[in-house]
Amino acid sequence: MPALSAAPFISARPWLKKLVLPFANWYANAAGYRKIGLRADDLISEENENVLLALKRLPAKESYDRIYRIRRATQLSIQHKLLPKAEWTKPEEDVPYLVPLLVQIEAEKKEIEQLDTLSVMKKH
Template sequence: MSYLTLAPFIRSQPWLHNLLKPVANWYTSLAGYRQLGLRADDLIPEENDVVQQAIGRLPAQVNYDRVYRMRRAVQLSLQHKLLPKDQWTKPEEDTPYLLPLIKQIEAEIKERNELDTIEIIKSH
């Protein structure tokens, strides 16, 4: 799930962040997932074992809300409709809820692999 990103560098440079923020907002609205009531983390593919573990760690209400958003989006897509504008996902509501768990699980896996491959050197 790890991938190369320039986001930390862009956020660290205020002038670059201010320059690219309108482009990012335009691109996000162009993607159209908010018009279906989805959040960005709803678009993460579930076929990965790490993502499956993260979904399993979600609180019950968050998982229920996620499934509801996805089913509603599928239904709207089949009907070729969008939600009314007052029901679109607002940018302040579009916060990561799954990505922090994915990063935590990846860190656990990395730590487990490092501990499994540790070499013990006996001193005489």
Template sequence: MSLASIVSRTFEVPWVKRMMMPVAQWYANAAGYRQMGLRYDDLIPEESDVVQQALKRLPPKEAYDRIYRIRRAVQDIRYLRPLIEEIERERQEREDLDSLVIKR
């Protein structure tokens, strides 16, 4: 049984749905994709042949809107790249210091 089927079966029970919806809403907001204007299906990897065929079947307006949302999200402020570069510099410095040979 896949995770998607487990989740869909879980949300069929009314009291479980009422209990889980706030958690699901919180998680969707915490992921940050909604703030960038992305939809859930915008995050599906496009490498699969099935996904490629599905993208070809999209109406032209929906295909344009999808590309626009993805481009806008990609061109957003780079919040993670500066931290990645800082960590890479720290690792390089640590590696340089660890391989340092001291001569007397």
């Protein structure tokens, strides 16, 4: 299940977004995943069945790109190196590609659960 997010609340208020955005950018840069070419959604653990299902739904190109980024980051980690600054993931490239699928899968599962627990009432 995706974690709860304050992003919609913050995005709906321009003054709050302007206040929080510098901190959010600082935090993403401090995390270091962009320095090894990863995107935020690459960090989502594959131990959840919903994540595995979302990964199966990815287009072939996006799936290949994800695997490439993770393998390259693993190799860099083993070598204790970072990518050259020109190859770092830029903030505009770090867009969610897996989270929308996870949200969709959660909604589908919730709908299925509601339909499975539906009870029929007879009118008299």
